[in-house]
């Protein structure tokens with residue numbers, strides 16, 4: 001039976017990415033060797049990194065003066081590297097979920113943290129509005145898509161200070177104005193590649209401003225200077241990332257991805273709102289187009305497990321909600337075909353008809 005992959009991360013990758021990665025495991029760039037056994041210093045792998053950097057810059061319209069890095073350690077390491085490198089005295093953060101909370105915790109190790117707004121009191125089911133970003137902070141940090149709760153900020157804030165953004169789960173799903181940011185980071189395993197690599201986009205001028213000593217591996221300047229090759233980088237995930245970037249370009253770039261993502265999310269939210277059994281969990285204006293969270297309406301709460309089993313029997317995989325929200329979460333990343341959303345919607349309709 002065809003499987004429909006709604007996992008939140010690691011998550012679905014394009015068939016092109018999977019196939020080309022598999023091919024490179026057998027024979028990488030006609031070297032007669034597997035990508036698993038070639039030097040990261042080989043000219044063939046250097047070409048992979050160079051093209052991945054160039055395509056990231058092209059697809060995201062990254063201006064001059066920014067570096068693109070491919071680092072290990074996941075987005076979670078960025079929670080500490082960002083303040084280590086950028087926080088002089090004070091930083092402003094908005095708390096919109098678990099990942100933002102984790103980022104705030106790390107930043108507090110390095111200086112004053114002004115949490116300008118939080119939706120924690122309502123289990124992060126909306127994104128706070130009308131908060132004030134202090135002009136005297138070194139940067140303003142936010143999480144553009146809250147993977148666990150299913151809320152998303154789909155536009156760049158107007159900020160009086162440079163911004164830092166965790167775009168782990170929605171990078172390449174919308175165009176943004178890179179010039180407003182000092183730094184953007186994204187773990188690859190949501191919209192790009194297998195886990196193990198994190199994309200960092202950092203402004204040259206933002207670095208070298210703090211007075212503290214920074215361990216070599218945690219200093220962005222080390223990786224800028226060495227072109228992400230200071231130590232052995234995650235070779236295979238970087239290769240897969242390049243395949244996905246090529247695929248995005250071939251599909252028409254980020255604009256084309258966004259169009260498809262909006263159509264997929266619109267279709268699923270329409271069904272959630274129409275179907276008598278289900279309801280969404282977050283404020284409508286903040287609904288994520290990447291992670292769609294929904295639950296059974298209170299009067300049908302006892303049907304939760306039955307729907308889960310029914311959907312599983314129809315090939316739906318990974319729709320169990322995160323334990324912080326419960327219910328269901330369908331992740332609709334770029335690589336998910338619209339047919340999978342149609343299948344989930346059909347499944348919801350069929351289940352409704354049975355009850």
Ligand SMILES: *Cc1c(COP(=O)(O)O)cnc(C)c1O
Pocket residue numbers: 009073074075076077099143145146147166167168169187188190
């Ligand atoms: C998954 C995720 C993380 C954590 O990423 P790791 O690579 O596991 O450290 C951080 N932020 C967001 C928004 C995420 O979705």
